[in-house]
Amino acid sequence: MGMAAVVDVRDVVKVFGPVRAVDGVSLSVNTGEVVALLGPNGAGKTTCVSLMIGLRKPTSGSATLFGFSPSDVRARSRCGVMLQESGLPSFLTVRETIDLFRSYYPAPLTADAIVALIGLEEKARAQVHTLSGGQQQRLYFGLAMCGDPELLFLDEPTVGLDVEARRGFWTHVKAFVRSGRTVVLTTHYLEEADALADRIVVIDRGRILIDASPAVVKSASQAKRVSYTATKPTTESDFAGLPVQTLTLDGARVEIITAQPEALLQALFQRGDSLTDLEVAGATLEQAVMQLTARSES
Amino acid sequence: MGASKADSAHSPIRVAPFLPMLAAQAKSEFLMLARVPAFTIPTIVFPIMFFALFGLPNVHEGFGGTTVGKYMLASFGAYAVISVALFSFGVTVAAERARKMTALMRSSPLRPLAYLGGKTIATLAFALVTLIALFAFGAGVGGVRLETGQWLGLFGVLLLGVFPFIALGFAVGYLAGGNSAVAILNLINLPMAFGSGLFLPLPMLPHLVQQIAPYLPAYHYGQLAWNVIAAGSESTLSAVVWLAGYSVAFLLLALRAYGREQSKEYS
Numbered sequence: 001m002g003m004a005a006v007v008d009v010r011d012v013v014k015v016f017g018p019v020r021a022v023d024g025v026s027l028s029v030n031t032g033e034v035v036a037l038l039g040p041n042g043a044g045k046t047t048c049v050s051l052m053i054g055l056r057k058p059t060s061g062s063a064t065l066f067g068f069s070p071s072d073v074r075a076r077s078r079c080g081v082m083l084q085e086s087g088l089p090s091f092l093t094v095r096e097t098i099d100l101f102r103s104y105y106p107a108p109l110t111a112d113a114i115v116a117l118i119g120l121e122e123k124a125r126a127q128v129h130t131l132s133g134g135q136q137q138r139l140y141f142g143l144a145m146c147g148d149p150e151l152l153f154l155d156e157p158t159v160g161l162d163v164e165a166r167r168g169f170w171t172h173v174k175a176f177v178r179s180g181r182t183v184v185l186t187t188h189y190l191e192e193a194d195a196l197a198d199r200i201v202v203i204d205r206g207r208i209l210i211d212a213s214p215a216v217v218k219s220a221s222q223a224k225r226v227s228y229t230a231t232k233p234t235t236e237s238d239f240a241g242l243p244v245q246t247l248t249l250d251g252a253r254v255e256i257i258t259a260q261p262e263a264l265l266q267a268l269f270q271r272g273d274s275l276t277d278l279e280v281a282g283a284t285l286e287q288a289v290m291q292l293t294a295r296s297e298s
Numbered sequence: 299m300g301a302s303k304a305d306s307a308h309s310p311i312r313v314a315p316f317l318p319m320l321a322a323q324a325k326s327e328f329l330m331l332a333r334v335p336a337f338t339i340p341t342i343v344f345p346i347m348f349f350a351l352f353g354l355p356n357v358h359e360g361f362g363g364t365t366v367g368k369y370m371l372a373s374f375g376a377y378a379v380i381s382v383a384l385f386s387f388g389v390t391v392a393a394e395r396a397r398k399m400t401a402l403m404r405s406s407p408l409r410p411l412a413y414l415g416g417k418t419i420a421t422l423a424f425a426l427v428t429l430i431a432l433f434a435f436g437a438g439v440g441g442v443r444l445e446t447g448q449w450l451g452l453f454g455v456l457l458l459g460v461f462p463f464i465a466l467g468f469a470v471g472y473l474a475g476g477n478s479a480v481a482i483l484n485l486i487n488l489p490m491a492f493g494s495g496l497f498l499p500l501p502m503l504p505h506l507v508q509q510i511a512p513y514l515p516a517y518h519y520g521q522l523a524w525n526v527i528a529a530g531s532e533s534t535l536s537a538v539v540w541l542a543g544y545s546v547a548f549l550l551l552a553l554r555a556y557g558r559e560q561s562k563e564y565s
Binding site for chain 2: 053054055056057073074076077081083085086087088089090091092096097099100101102103104105106127143147
């Protein structure tokens with residue numbers, strides 16, 4: 001309670017033509033928190049971040065950064081932003097680009113510190129268009145860090161990186177967080193949200209479905225999807241009392257999301273159901289989210 | 299809400315000082331221009347080449363109260379600066395939009411005035427370089443002699459009068475795509491320069507072109523330069539009024555195009 005909300009989003013709706021990309025989101029992020037906005041592609045995460053950093057304006061509702069309008073230069077001077085899709089000035093060198101962005105901030109880190117942070121010492125004098133994709137991604141992170149920001153926005157920061165580069169990137173972010181800074185990131189990797197965040201906000205179809213600790217979201221995502229073809233007619237009532245989170249019947253095909261697949265199958269076999277084409281698989285993030293919402297609504 | 303608390307920033311300085319930001323922006327913009335041969339060759343080499351082709355063969359011949367050499371130096375000086383302004387604003391803005399650099403810059407604390415000011419300073423600095431190269435060639439190779447005041451006058455009017463072309467470049471940068479900007483700018487620049495008498499003096503052009511010329515911005519800009527060497531056919535005041543009118547028109551066009559992009563991408 002005593003902490004200042006650095007990001008404050010209230011009842012934000014963002015409509016693009018017929019699409020409600022953000023459909024009533026309220027979110028407050030306090031100093032020192034690392035919040036991951038997690039959701040499938042097209043869920044509205046990037047639009048949420050665009051609204052938080054003032055690249056877009058809400059159709060209704062309000063967003064503030066440090067109590068200012070997000071497009072206020074006083075707010076932006078305290079933030080670093082790494083966007084998912086943005087270009088770089090190709091004919092400047094790495095070092096020149098960093099110096100340019102340093103000039104935007106009141107108390108920037110030194111250029112040497114940034115170059116060292118992103119490990120591009122060898123490439124400091126190379127022009128940006130000669131960098132590999134991974135090196136460009138590191139430069140984007142470096143540019144976001146130029147102003148020694150109190151608050152860092154990372155929109156899908158590791159898309160397109162290999163596993164090793166992704167883990168390397170996480171190390172940077174964790175080091176940043178240890179100094180008491182605040183991070184808002186978007187990702188569609190649960191693993192990434194779990195590795196970095198102490199709070200996961202699951203977004204789908206422009207709405208916040210869950211705002212919880214990684215442990216809660218992770219346990220939900222450990223749900224399994226059990227599907228089979230029933231050899232005799234089946235109705236919903238047949239599954240009463242069984243460990244079933246969600247049930248989908250499509251003719252003879254049965255699909256069940258459950259946290260206890262073993263107990264479920266044991267019960268089915270014990271009562272003599274005969275199953276063909278049985279499949280047990282990890283639930284997708286969407287399915288895990290549906291299960292979570294089902295639980296939170298009940 | 300927590301505004302009063304959030305107000306107490308860690309550092310007493312809350313935003314970056316404007317002038318160093320402007321200087322860094324201007325330096326970067328200049329380097330980005332100077333490193334692209336597709337920009338430097340048409341703006342530095344072409345005017346010198348045209349002067350060598352059209353002006354050198356009869357450089358000391360009398361023409362309209364002055365000499366061919368002096369007249370052509372003023373003409374191609376105007377052509378060079380127009381090219382710098384159109385391409386520096388038009389192509390870079392279109393490329394920034396196409397490559398989504400705009401989003402990165404907009405989400406940073408870069409101030410719009412530093413962005414525009416940096417581009418303008420870089421454009422003027424580059425225009426100065428092109429003029430120095432052209433005039434050095436004209437004086438050194440062509441043996442063109444002007445009074446000191448006339449040299450300074452040419453630099454002065456050409457650099458001060460460039461604003462309408464900056465505004466036009468900016469408008470094209472916001473209207474054109476990243477790939478089409480260069481073609482569109484060439485389609486504007488070359489016919490306008492020819493039709494305004496910058497390549498060949500107006501009396502040598504077809505009657506129809508002579509009729510159209512007084513409605514082209516480059517014609518009035520050329521008059522500013524020709525007046526410096528007492529070879530103009532329009533008063534400087536009249537030329538300035540025309541150029542101011544074109545500036546307003548192109549600026550409105552640019553703001554409209556900018557506003558359209560703004561409402562599509564950033565609202």
